[in-house]
Amino acid sequence: MSDSKNIAVLGNFKDPNKIMHAANKVRESGYTDFDIYTPYPIHGLDKAMGVKRSILPYISFAGAMFGLSNAVFLMWWTGAVDYKLNIGGKPFFSVQFGIPIMFELTVLLTGLATFVALWALCGLPKWYSDLQDDAGFKSAVDDTFVLSIFATDQRFSLETTTKFMNEIGADDVRLIEA
Amino acid sequence: MSVENVTQTGQGSSQEHLTSASYQNNPYPVPDSQREPLVLGNPSIHDVTEKIAGIIEGKANAKYWVAVLICASIAGIGFAAIGETVTTGIGVWGSNNTIGWAWDITNFVFWIGIGHAGTLISAILYLFRQKWRTAINRSAEAMTIFAVLCAGIFPVIHTGRPWFAYWLTPYPNQMQLWVNFRSPLVWDVFAVTTYLTVSALFWFIGLVPDLATIRNYVKGKTAKSLYTFFSFGWTGSMRAWHHYEIAYLILAGLSTPLVISVHTIVSMDFATSVLPGWHTTIFPPYFVAGAIFSGFAMVMTLLVIAREILGLKDYITLKHLENMNKIILATGMMVGYAYSMEFFIAWYSGNEYERTVFINRAFGEYWWAYWSMLSCNVLSPQIYWFKKARRNIPLMFVISIFVNIGMWFERFTIISTSLHHDFLPSSWSYYTPTMVEVGIFVGTIGLFLTLFLLFSKYLPVIAISEIKGIMPGSQPVHHHDEEHHH
Known part of the structure; x- marks a missing residue:
């Protein structure tokens, strides 16, 4: 051999x-x-x-920041820049009404980043190993x-x-x- | 926990276990030997694989397929009713101008609430290092996902034109319109979709190592290739486990505030309105406690049956059931407190409308819904003050059904009694559901049970790798003084 x-x-x-x-x-x-x-x-x-x-927590944190900034930008740009729609005299953008969606998008993007980063760091999916037999x-x-x-x-x-x-x-x- | 207590409750096999030598290699012999073991029958690590993977590899009997068929047929009734709703319009429901939200939103909140126990068990109890969660977290998480799927059906069909449901998301369109981020209903869309996504990711990450175990266990060619595919080629490498454990912790840390946020936002659908009976600040914590309460009841209902049928009594032990009953008692007291506080605030506010709505809630046309809720949710769990009751299986099954019913009535009471007498007596109305609405609700129960039955046969119902990690002698003994010298 x-x-x-x-x-x-x-x-x-x-x-x-x-x-x-x-x-x-x-x-x-x-x-x-x-x-x-x-x-x-x-x-x-x-x-x-x-x-x-593991560097995973840093990737998760990056995902969190990405989610949070996107949420803020999305609500501010759509509501206060692109199409100002007066609904009941409420402000076009404010942090207070934005909190639920800022939170949810932060969690969503952190979860997705963690999920992707976990498998990337583990080198998976990989359906073959030299040791598998x-x-x-x-x-x-x-x-x-x-x-x-x-x-x-x-x-x-x-x-x-x-x-x-x-x-x-x-x-x-x-x-x-x- | 003494030997006498265990044998009294009929778990004869555990006596041998407690007196056996299995605890000699326990890393923490003093506290743990006085505790009731988490797994009975003293199985080896390999026995755990055999037991859980054996459920999947074994052939399902005729009874199982009859059960699947019945549940799927019930789900079919639901889909037929949805078809009727969509093709004819939501006029086929009993909702009217006064009571615009009735069964539909009641069912939505009911199912979302059911899901919360799964996240509580998988995330919050994980952060609190509650080892007993390992036997029940997998099935509870599955329940979360199935319940949220059932819940999602309702707001979508309530739009009347579900094919336009994507209008609920912000996307660039030729009308140049965006969603109204000031509306709690939009918050709900984000909360529920995030909840479903993150719960599914968390569940899948937990499943991967177990699917690898199953992959190496099953014989059938199709089964093997499917489990191989979904196990992502997991090898059990400690270098991968290192990342894995951190990812699990992060997701648990994320899910904990997430689960609280979801029902908080659901409660804001009501609380941010100006309607007496809905417009109260107690709603967020009250809804979260109620959600956990109802979710644990549903976990109990299903696990009491599943442990019997799947032969998992050594894994889902009386200790687990007792712990869940304690949580049911605690959260039941919380909702009881919320019910009384609502009444107190209605009186204390001095607001005539608030007061009228609450008196009407208890003694008006919907008195039967209110008192059903109160007796099921507040009175029935009181029996759990007694240890004998907490460990009585037929009784806990009955109580769990009561709580499921009571929590459904809670949402119905909040929604319908607050709406049916509005500010104009000329528009006062009464609501009764039509067969179509009943069909949709019953259909979601069928869907939920079908999914759970399929899950219990084709996926590991117990987190294999987690249960192995908490078994006596499975972890190395740490010599603390030795570690300092390294």
Whole structure:
């Protein structure tokens, strides 16, 4: 199988404490191109892996500002500039009557921005993964924690990475090729 | 919560659970071991997948399809009635010049209110870190979306020409007219569409990891490709979970003020008018409390049945039902307070018209609607002061139906009694619905139940990944002193 390419070394865990310990070890050993697949979010595991804090809140905030400014502009321009319509002597534009729609459009655009940004940051939708045929990887959405160190990592070498995975307590350490 | 109490209520299996060793690997052994467990029967993480995905993979029996058929037929009656309304005109309704808003707007407010419990459970209880919400949030959120869909039908058909409903949105047109942003009815359009959109996004984000679980579980080819498509290729990557949890928190933070704003704005449809009986400042909080009250009652009605049929008694436990009953009691007291405060203010205002309207509300031609509302909403939940009642399943089913009825009457009372005696005695009138209106309302109930039945079979009724995350031993034990050294 000389033409096949190494993708990653995978190892399974069942105990949340052990995967936590393993994540710390992997990070401390200097690996950066690795991931852990879990059926549910494990508190603090992202920190142990050294995942940088998500920029998602900033995108959501940008969405909020976009929604708010659009609401203000829409109500002001349509009511006080484009077509002034006197209804019961009420002002053509004022902040007070604008509050409900400013609020709703802010929420709407924040929600949409958060939704789009979430999938963009996760790199989804993506209906293919190099690991998708591995049985252990499949059970990561069921009840297994799967640690994967990718071959693209600078420190990756089949021998030492496999040995390292065994040392930190991974079960069924295996190589995935494509 | 002691062992004796659990066994008294008939959940015999839980006794074994409480005395078992399952709590030994609990990260917080002292407080949690004294609490009633959130999941009974001590299942493993894999058992949860088996249970929830098993509902989807299993074949539905004939009874299920009969139920779907009946509900869909009822929905069909509703659509026929809508067809009659649209082709003939809204003159086929019992509404008249004096009572222009009657069943139609009553039903709109009723359904919007039902939706509010879902958002309360999914967002507000999430922010308050109420772990018990995980068993019921998915189905309650589904209910929100279906209820808002039902609600949306009413104002659209009330326009008389629903094909022009898009006039409600601001868009450039050859008449160069814009919508009137000073009108609460326009606020309503924005509030309800935002609510539907954000609730659907929140629901879908919650579903994605579970759909990935289902994708790997189901065998059928079509089913697999559908679940694969909608799971977006979710792998469970912790790097994705990191973004995911933040997105979930942001959406929960957004939905919390949103849900309050929606019913506030619905109440402003009434409160910003100058009509006695509507023109009161208590309406926004009163409507929000009422919405949560009615929504929890509907969640209760459906969950009591669903947990039985789907075999989810270990997941939706008596503890969950009891907690919901506590909320029903609390919000029921709030609406009770609002009812009495309305009367007090009507008297205290010294306004003759206000006073007349409220006396007429309780003792006039619509007395039966008022007293139905009061006995269903204020009196019936009082039984929940007793723990035995809060944990009695047949009783809570009956009370939840009472509350649903009572909350419908609340909206009917507010709308019809305030309108039917206006300032000119010569235009006083009485309203009775026609069969077409009854048909539309019953039809929306059919639509709601059809959608819920389909949801309960084809989507995970319980948030799989969330319930796994709160099970004993599913999270690592944090050694706080150790963490400081890192």
